[in-house]
Amino acid sequence: xxxxxxxxxxxxxxxxxxxxxxxxxxxxxxxxxxxxxxxxxxxxxxxxxxxxxxxxxxxxxxxxxxxxxxxxxxxxxxxxxxxxxxxxxxxxxxxxxxxxxxxxxxxxxxxxxxxxxxxxxxxxxxxxxxxxxxxxxxxxxxxxxxxxxxxxxxxxxxxxxxxxxxxxxxxxxxxxxxxxxxxxxxxxxxxxxxxxxxxxxxxxxxxxxxxxxxxxxxxxxxxxxxxxxxxxxxxxxxxxxxxxxxxxxxxxxxxxxxxxxxxxxxxxxxxxxxxxxxxxxxxxxxxxxxxxxxxxxxxx
Numbered sequence: 001x002x003x004x005x006x007x008x009x010x011x012x013x014x015x016x017x018x019x020x021x022x023x024x025x026x027x028x029x030x031x032x033x034x035x036x037x038x039x040x041x042x043x044x045x046x047x048x049x050x051x052x053x054x055x056x057x058x059x060x061x062x063x064x065x066x067x068x069x070x071x072x073x074x075x076x077x078x079x080x081x082x083x084x085x086x087x088x089x090x091x092x093x094x095x096x097x098x099x100x101x102x103x104x105x106x107x108x109x110x111x112x113x114x115x116x117x118x119x120x121x122x123x124x125x126x127x128x129x130x131x132x133x134x135x136x137x138x139x140x141x142x143x144x145x146x147x148x149x150x151x152x153x154x155x156x157x158x159x160x161x162x163x164x165x166x167x168x169x170x171x172x173x174x175x176x177x178x179x180x181x182x183x184x185x186x187x188x189x190x191x192x193x194x195x196x197x198x199x200x201x202x203x204x205x206x207x208x209x210x211x212x213x214x215x216x217x218x219x220x221x222x223x224x225x226x227x228x229x230x231x232x233x234x235x236x237x238x239x240x241x242x243x244x245x246x247x248x249x250x251x252x253x254x255x256x257x258x259x260x261x262x263x264x265x266x267x268x269x270x271x272x273x274x275x276x277x278x279x280x281x282x283x284x285x286x287x288x289x290x291x292x293x294x295x296x297x298x299x300x
Contacts (some may be wrong), residue, residue, distance in 0.1 A: 002044050003041065003044055005074070007037050007040065008073060009027065009074065010023060010024075010027050010029070010034060010038065010041075011049065011063075011066065011067070012067065012071065012074065013026040014034070014038065014050070015057075015059055015067055018056045018057065019056035019057060020034055020035055020056075022056075038050070045062070045066070047062040048063075049062060049066060093121060093123070093283060093284060093285025093286075094122070094123045094124070094125065094285065095122060095123070095124050095144045095283075095285050095286050095289050096127075096142075096145070097112075097124050097126045097127070097143070097144065097146070097147070098126075098127050098128075098134045098138075098143045098145070098147070099126065099127075099129070099148075100128070100129065100131050100134065100148045100149060100201070100271075101128060101225065101246050102149065102243035102246035102271065103147040103148070103162075103245070105226060105245070105246040105247075105250070106245030106246045106247070106249070107147070107162065107163050107165075107245050107271060111292070111293055111296040112126070112293075114292075115288075115289060115293070118292075119288055119289075119292070122288055122289065124289065127143075129146075130199055130201055131148040131149050131151065131200075131201030132199070132201055132204075133199075134146040134147075134148045135154065135157075135274075138157055139156060139157070139276065141276055144275060144276075144277065144289075145273065145274070145289060145290060146273075146274045146275070147162060147271055147272070147274075147293075148201070148271070149165065149201055149205075149243075149270075149271060150269055150270045150271070150272050151202070151204075151269060152201055154274055157274045157275065157276055158274065158275050158276070158277070159272045159274045160294055160297075161270045161273075162272060162273045162293065162297045163245065163271045163297060164270055164271075165243050165244060165246075165269045165270060165271055166244045166261050166267060166268055167241055167242070167243065167244070167261075167262050167267035167269065168241070168242060168243075168244045168247070168259040168261050168262060168267075169183055169188050169240070169259065170230065170233050170239065170240050170251060170258070171233055171239040171240070171257070171258065171259075172234070172236050172256055172258070175191060175236070175238075175239055176259075180260075182260060182261055183262065183263060184262070184263050184264060185209060185210075185213075185241070185262055185264045185267070186213050186215070188239055188262075189210060189213070191238055192218055192220045192237065192238035193217050193218060193220065194219065194220060194223070194229050194232045194237050194238045194239070195217070195219050195222055195223075195229065195240055195241070196223065196224065196226075197222045197223070197224055198222070202241075202242075202243070203222075206241060220232075220237050221237060226242055226243070226246045226250060227250055230247060230250050230251065230254055233254075234254040234256060241262065242259075244259075244261070245271070247259070273290060273293055275290060
């Protein structure tokens with residue numbers, strides 16, 4: 001059975017247009033040529049794909065099933081062409097990099113920009129995800145490298161520390177005054193809180209710490225971004241416990257907001273650089289990025 005891409009594209013265009021004439025026009029073919037190619041496709045598959053009517057064509061059950069597969073194939077081929085294109089222009093590597101919000105907001109921009117400047121042969125696909133999502137993607141080998149908090153189990157991956165990230169409590173001056181210069185976590189729980197959604201690693205981490213104290217965090221509102229959280233805190237909705245890396249620059253955008261480091265020892269976290277690649281088998285582009293980020297971390 002021989003089914004080529006051109007015939008699949010024609011089939012989809014005819015199906016979407018509702019007629020062979022219109023589909024042929026979209027593919028810059030004559031109606032006769034299009035009809036011939038569709039007949040060849042039907043012959044190769046051994047099924048009728050269309051019911052031909054005066055008003056146009058309508059897919060058979062086999063045609064509907066083929067369309068489902070054909071669209072998937074064409075999407076993957078388009079993705080393949082896009083991912084191969086950089087190699088044709090001299091780019092010899094592409095790295096899929098996932099980062100949590102703290103890393104993306106407060107750590108990665110500067111070292112990553114330097115890496116891209118010094119390594120024009122490597123492109124990076126950067127995407128923001130929660131720590132748990134990053135771990136799942138790495139274990140399933142859907143990404144090359146992840147930068148995430150050390151609050152979840154990284155067993156089965158190669159991990160190395162990148163940067164310190166202290167948890168801080170952010171609030172308006174009148175809410176923080178009563179807490180002192182270095183409040184404890186349990187003292188903060190006496191106040192209404194603003195935080196990230198339940199899907200975030202930080203949410204889970206803080207709820208576990210609260211449960212250890214026999215308490216539950218009362219979130220007045222949850223938002224997906226640190227910026228959204230700080231906006232609500234600036235409006236005096238409550239306090240929030242956030243990453244210092246992710247928010248130290250953002251806090252300055254909101255006059256009246258202040259932050260204090262949490263006194264608890266567990267509030268001192270680290271960003272980790274993780275990969276599923278073993279060093280001796282990792283692609284050269286992945287090795288370059290990991291080595292560069294690790295070197296920048298060592299320099300402080």
